Amino acid sequence: MTTATPKIALADVHKSFGRKQVLRGVDLSIDAGSSLVVIGGSGTGKSVLIKSILGIIHPDKGSIRIDGRETMGLGARDREEVMAGMGMLFQGGALFDSLPVWQNVAFGLIQGKGVARRKAREIAIEKLSLVGLGADVAELAPAELSGGMQKRVGLARAIATDPDILFFDEPTTGLDPIMADVINDLIRNQVKRLGATAITITHDMASARKIADHVAMIYQGRIIWHGPVEEIDHSGNPYVDQFIHGRADGPIQMELRRP
């Protein structure tokens, strides 16, 4: 039994948009240094969940503690302090096309931490090398890179400030299986190297198995299963079974709306 304070602890988190209830009482806790993968169908609120922890979305109700400190309702300055310890790889990379690669990577260093440009460029090039990219890409525009390279730049940006919490939103989507595995290894290594706590959203079960220490499944606005990745094939939970095997038949019924 562990008595350590969880790195991140959510309790009874609710979020609606208009009449649509997306999160309906999420309880979830993540230990420091562990890697959690969140699975669940499209539109079930996985992104809303991580944006709530990041403070980009404000839940209607509940508690989100980071290192034991309540972050719901924090003022702008305290919120910025909490966010400074977090790195995020957004879906699709979300790179600024008007900035060269190194400035994309260095953005949080220059804007968030006030690191001088020259020093920030050095750090950016070091982080690019950690994700297997050479200094030759530093001056290129993101549009000049392949999708896999853009993901790696996004990853270099996420780790640029050595955050202790990392979020990855569908890091392998749209990549070929080999590049996906390269990204999985990079994530795994960076989490280990930084001793960071990571939350990854993915639909890619091969990636989940590789990245995760723990897996949590979200369904109808709640976490319906949470356990060690080794137990995912024996969860005894029919929703998890259906999801990981990608079966159309089972307790999860897809809502198919036609125009």
Ligand SMILES: Nc1ncnc2c1ncn2[C@@H]1O[C@H](COP(=O)(O)OP(=O)(O)OP(=O)(O)O)[C@@H](O)[C@H]1O
């Ligand atoms: N800012 C917003 N305003 C209104 N509705 C939103 C907003 N953000 C998310 N939603 C709605 O919340 C629901 C959950 O969205 P979310 O992006 O979290 O899903 P997801 O589980 O990450 O899906 P996917 O796997 O397809 O990326 C969707 O119905 C979405 O339309």
